[in-house]
Amino acid sequence: xxxxxxxxxxxxxxxxxxxxxxxxxxxxxxxxxxxxxxxxxxxxxxxxxxxxxxxxxxxxxxxxxxxxxxxxxxxxxxxxxxxxxxxxxxxxxxxxxxxxxxxxxxxxxxxxxxxxxxxxxxxxxxxxxxxxxxxxxxxxxxxxxxxxxxxxxxxxxxxxxxxxxxxxxxxxxxxxxxxxxxxxxxxxxxxxxxxxxxxxxxxxxxxxxxxxxxxxxxxxxxxxxxxxxxxxxxxxxxxxxxxxxxxxxxxxxxxxxxxxxxxxxxxxxxxxxxxxxxxxxxxxxxxxxxxxxxxxxxxxxxxxxxxxxxxxxxxxxxxxxxxxxxxxxxxxxxxx
Amino acid sequence: xxxxxxxxxxxxxxxxxxxxxxxxxxxxxxxxxxxxxxxxxxxxxxxxxxxxxxxxxxxxxxxxxxxxxxxxxxxxxxxxxxxxxxxxxxxxxxxxxxxxxxxxxxxxxxxxxxxxxxxxxxxxxxxxxxxxxxxxxxxxxxxxxxxxxxxxxxxxxxxxxxxxxxxxxxxxxxxxxxxxxxxxxxxxxxxxxxxxxxxxxxxxxxxxxxxxxxxxxxxxxxxxxxxxxxxxxxxxxxxxxxxxxxxxxxxxxxxxxxxxxxxxxxx
Numbered sequence: 001x002x003x004x005x006x007x008x009x010x011x012x013x014x015x016x017x018x019x020x021x022x023x024x025x026x027x028x029x030x031x032x033x034x035x036x037x038x039x040x041x042x043x044x045x046x047x048x049x050x051x052x053x054x055x056x057x058x059x060x061x062x063x064x065x066x067x068x069x070x071x072x073x074x075x076x077x078x079x080x081x082x083x084x085x086x087x088x089x090x091x092x093x094x095x096x097x098x099x100x101x102x103x104x105x106x107x108x109x110x111x112x113x114x115x116x117x118x119x120x121x122x123x124x125x126x127x128x129x130x131x132x133x134x135x136x137x138x139x140x141x142x143x144x145x146x147x148x149x150x151x152x153x154x155x156x157x158x159x160x161x162x163x164x165x166x167x168x169x170x171x172x173x174x175x176x177x178x179x180x181x182x183x184x185x186x187x188x189x190x191x192x193x194x195x196x197x198x199x200x201x202x203x204x205x206x207x208x209x210x211x212x213x214x215x216x217x218x219x220x221x222x223x224x225x226x227x228x229x230x231x232x233x234x235x236x237x238x239x240x241x242x243x244x245x246x247x248x249x250x251x252x253x254x255x256x257x258x259x260x261x262x263x264x265x266x267x268x269x270x271x272x273x274x275x276x277x278x279x280x281x282x283x284x285x286x287x288x289x290x291x292x293x294x295x296x297x298x299x300x301x302x303x304x305x306x307x308x309x310x311x312x313x314x315x316x317x318x319x320x321x322x323x324x325x326x327x328x329x330x331x332x333x334x335x336x
Numbered sequence: 337x338x339x340x341x342x343x344x345x346x347x348x349x350x351x352x353x354x355x356x357x358x359x360x361x362x363x364x365x366x367x368x369x370x371x372x373x374x375x376x377x378x379x380x381x382x383x384x385x386x387x388x389x390x391x392x393x394x395x396x397x398x399x400x401x402x403x404x405x406x407x408x409x410x411x412x413x414x415x416x417x418x419x420x421x422x423x424x425x426x427x428x429x430x431x432x433x434x435x436x437x438x439x440x441x442x443x444x445x446x447x448x449x450x451x452x453x454x455x456x457x458x459x460x461x462x463x464x465x466x467x468x469x470x471x472x473x474x475x476x477x478x479x480x481x482x483x484x485x486x487x488x489x490x491x492x493x494x495x496x497x498x499x500x501x502x503x504x505x506x507x508x509x510x511x512x513x514x515x516x517x518x519x520x521x522x523x524x525x526x527x528x529x530x531x532x533x534x535x536x537x538x539x540x541x542x543x544x545x546x547x548x549x550x551x552x553x554x555x556x557x558x559x560x561x562x563x564x565x566x567x568x569x570x571x572x573x574x575x576x577x578x579x580x581x582x583x584x585x586x587x588x589x590x591x592x593x594x595x596x597x598x599x600x601x602x603x
Contacts (some may be wrong), residue, residue, distance in 0.1 A: 057560045084502025095506075103560050187369075187401045212504050234369075235401035277405070278370035 001025055002319055007163040008174035009033075010040030012297050014144055016172050018076070018127040019316050027156040029148075030163035035330035036144035042175055042304050044271035046191060046219045046227045047143070049073060049136040049306045052106035053085055059321040061280045061327065062303050063105075065310050070136065071307035079142060081321050083205035084119055084133040084304075090255070096210040097128055104185045107132045123202050133196070137206050140305060146231035147281050170319055173286075176274040177236070182286065183336045186298060188236035188272030189279075192245040193229035194253075198263035209256050216252045225266060228253045232302070240271040275301040276336070283315055283325075286332040295319075298336075313324055346577065348548045350495050350526050351441065351473040353412075357578070358383045358543065359573045360528065361566070362553025369405050370564050374503075376409050380565040384411045385443055385551065387418040388433045399527045403436060414475065416443035421456070423463035430467055442467060443497065445477045453531075461491055468492030477530050480514035486582040487498060489525070496522070497530035497551065500542065504554045506534025509541055517547045536572030543576025544584060 002025050006016045009031035021027040033039035051070055057064025073080050087107070089097035101107065107130040115122055115129045152158055163171075166185050173179055180186045203220040220229045231245045246268050276282060276299035284296040295318070297311050317323045345355045345453050353392075361381040376384055383602035407415050415433035420426040423446055430442040446463055448456035455478055468491055476488050480498045488496060498518060501507035509515060510532070513531055519527060528540040528549040533556045539550045559565035 056367060057562070058371045099558065233399075235399045236401060237399075275368075277368065277373075279368035 001168040003167070004028070004031065004170050004172060004319070004328040005163060005168040005194040006172045006190075007031070008178070009035040009042070009144075009148065009158075010042035010174065010176060010225070011045070011140075011144065011304040011308045012042075012176070012300060012311060013037075013122045013172075013174035014056075014151065015312040016174060016297065016315060017156045018147045018154070019305070019312040020319070021151045021154035021156040021173075023316055023320070025316075025319075027151065028159055028166075028168070029156055030159045030161060030190040032089070032160065032162040034160050035068050035158040036148050041271045042140060042144065043274050044191060044269055045140045045144055045219075045305055046193065046217065046229050047138045047140045047305060048085065048217065048219055049138065050085055050132070050206070051306060052104055052132045053087065053103055053137060053208065054303055054306065055102075055106075057103050059279065062301070062307065064101060064179075065281065065328070066303065066306045067311035068166075068313075069307050070134070072313060073136065073138075076309070077138065077143065077146070079146065080136050080138055081205070082136045084131055085135040085137075085206045085208065085242065086088055086115065086122075087130055087208040087210060088115060088122065088129040088146060090257075091127060091212045093211055094128050096212060100210050101130055104130075104132075106134055116122070119203055119205070119207060121203055121259065122207070135206075137219055138305060139220060142222075143305065165290055166290055169289050169292065171292060173294055173296045174298070176298065176300075177272060178260075179274070179296055183284065183296060183298060185277055185336050186274050187234070187236075187277070189275050189301065190233040190237055190270060191230040191302075192241040192249070192268070192270040193227055194241070194250055194268040195225055195227050195252075195266045196260065196263035197266050198226060198260055200223045200262065201257055201259050203257075207256065209252060211252060214248045216249050216251045218253055218256065226253075228258070235269075238272055239270065241268045242302065245270075273301050273304070274298055281307050281311060281328065282336070283311060283318070283329040284320055284332050284336050285318075285330065292311055296332075346528055346581070350450055350475070355382055355549070356380075357570075357573075358549035359539070359570050360385065360549055360551040361556065362551060363379060363406060364553060365371075365557040366562060367557075372557075373405070373409060375556055375566040376411060377560045378497040378563055379556075379570045380430060381570075382411050383414050384409060385414045386437075388415050388429055391458075401435075407437075413437050413439065414441055414443050415439070416462075417445045419447065420445060420563070421447055421459075423459040423466070424460070425456070426463045427466055427470075430463075431470075434472070440471055441473045441475065443475045443477060453477055455499070457481065457487075458486070461487045464488055464493055475528075477489050480511055480518050482514075482518060485518060485522065489522075495526040495527045495528065499531040500529050500538065501532025503531040505532050506533060506555060507532050508538035509545075510543075512541075512545070515542070515547070516545055536568045538568055540576035540579070543573055544579045546580055548592040549573070 031037045083224030205220045208217040212249045360383045417426040417429040444457035
C-alpha cells in the first residue's frame with residue numbers, strides 16, 4: 001500500500017483517486033478549486049465516450065486506449081448510457097460522411113428509416129448516417145461528483161487547497177494545462193459549447209453531424225438539457241465563448257433538429273484542452289523536488305473523460321508493480 | 337545541365353524572393369500539430385499559410401504557441417485573412433498578421449458567401465489597393481476572371497492566386513479554359529492555383545498548364561494518411577512542372593503510329 005498525493009480534481013484526477021483508493025492505497029486529492037474542481041477543462045466537456053468516432057487518422061492511439069477504457073467505464077459507472085452514437089450528414093455533405101466512414105471503424109451504415117427509428121426527433125430529414133453502436137455517453141458533472149464520492153467512501157482524503165510536497169511515496173500530477181510549468185510542449189486547444197433546455201425534444205444518444213466547416217455534436221443530458229459543441233481552435237484563450245462560434249454551433253443544431261429553435265439557452269462557456277503536439281495522452285515519469293516519483297498524467301486533448309479510466313489503471317499498475325505501458329507511460333528525458 | 341541543376345534553375349520568385357518549391361501548404365485541420373509538422377517536412381513546401389483569425393480568439397496572442405510551432409518549421413509563414421467578409425475586416429486582420437508574423441506578405445481573402453467560400457472580388461480589389469498603399473505585398477485569392485485579375489494587378493499585386501474550385505471542395509480545375517486564358521494573358525506573372533484541388537492529378541494538371549504553383553490544405557490535412565498524401569502532392573507538382581518545360585504533346589484526332597509502317601515484310 002502506497003501513500004499517494006493526486007494533484008488536480010478534474011476527470012483525470014478523479015479517476016486516479018477512485019482507482020487508487022479502491023485498490024487500497026492511501027490517497028489524498030488536492031485541488032485549490034475544489035473537489036471536484038470548479039476550474040478544469042473537464043467541467044466544459046460534453047461527456048461523449050466516442051472511442052470509435054474519435055479514432056480518426058492520427059488518433060489511433062486514443063481509439064485503442066478508448067476501447068480499453070470503455071470496459072472500465074462499464075464495470076464501474078452505473079449511470080453510463082450505452083446507446084451508441086449516430087452520425088448524420090445533410091445530402092449536400094454526404095462526401096464528408098463517406099470520408100468519415102472510410103477513416104473510422106465500429107460503425108454500420110444507416111438509411112432514413114433506421115435513422116428515424118433510432119432518433120425520432122430527426123424524423124426523415126437525413127438519408128445517410130453511420131451508427132456506432134458500442135459508444136456511450138455520460139454527464140460530466142454527475143460523473144465527477146460520483147467518482148469523488150466513491151473515492152472518499154474508499155478512504156481518499158479530499159483537500160480543497162494547493163498541493164505542497166508531503167511525505168507521500170508517489171505524486172500523480174493531473175493538473176492539465178497548469179502543468180505547463182514542467183511540461184513545456186503542452187498547449188491548449190480551445191473548445192466552446194452551448195447548453196440548452198428543451199423539454200419538447202428527446203434524443204437517446206449523442207448525434208454528430210459532419211459538415212465541412214462546423215463538425216459538431218449534440219449530447220442529451222438529464223432534465224431535458226442538451227450540450228451543443230464544440231469548436232477546436234489552436235488557442236490558449238480561456239475567455240468566454242465568441243459570438244461567431246456559438247452562432248455556428250447553434251445554427252448547426254437548429255439545422256439538425258428544427259424544434260431546438262425553441263430551446264432556452266441555459267449557459268455557454270469555453271475552456272482549453274491540454275494537449276501534446278501529437279494530441280496523444282501520456283503518463284510521464286518525473287520527480288518531485290525531494291526526488292520522489294511524480295507521474296504526470298496529461299495531454300488528454302478531446303478525450304478527457306473517455307481515457308481517464310485506462311490512464312488510472314496504467315498508473316496504478318505501474319505504482320504497484322513497475323509495469324510500463326509502451327507508448328503511453330514514458331520516462332522523462334526533458335523532451336516534454 | 338543535369339536534371340538536378342534544372343530543378344534548381346527552375347525556382348520561381350514572388351515579390352523578389354526565390355521560392356524553390358512549387359507546392360504551398362495550408363496548416364489547418366490536421367489531426368495534430370505533429371502530423372502537420374511531418375507533412376510540411378516531407379512535402380518540401382517552403383511557404384505555409386496560416387489563418388490568423390481562427391487561431392487568435394481573445395487578445396490575439398493566445399494562438400502564439402501554434403504560431404511558434406509554424407515558425408519552427410523553417411518555411412516562410414504566409415498569414416491569410418480567411419474568414420473575413422469585408423475589406424475592412426481583411427485589412428485589420430492583415431495589420432495584426434504583420435505584427436504577429438513580422439512579414440509584409442499577406443494572402444488576401446475576402447469571402448462573399450460562407451457556403452461557396454467564393455471570393456468577394458469587389459472587396460478584394462478594394463482591400464488590395466489599401467493594403468498595397470500600406471506597404472503590404474498582397475497575394476490575392478481570386479477567381480480566374482480576367483477583369484478582376486487586371487484590377488488586382490492595377491492595385492499593385494505582383495502575384496495572383498486564382499481558385500480551381502471552391503475551397504475544400506476537391507473538385508479540381510473547374511474552368512481549365514479560364515485558367516489557361518489567365519496564364520496566357522499574364523505569361524510572366526507568378527500564378528498559383530489556390531483552392532479546390534483534391535487529387536494530386538489536379539495539381540499536376542495545373543502545373544502542366546504552366547501555373548507556377550499550387551496551394552493545398554484540406555486534401556492533405558483530411559487524407560487518411562496526411563504525410564503520405566503530402567508526398568503524393570509533392571511528386572505530382574514536380575511531375576507537372578517537368579512535363580510543362582519538357583513540352584507536352586498536343587492531342588490529335590488521328591492515330592500516329594510510333595513504329596514505321598513502311599517496309600513491312602509482305603507475307
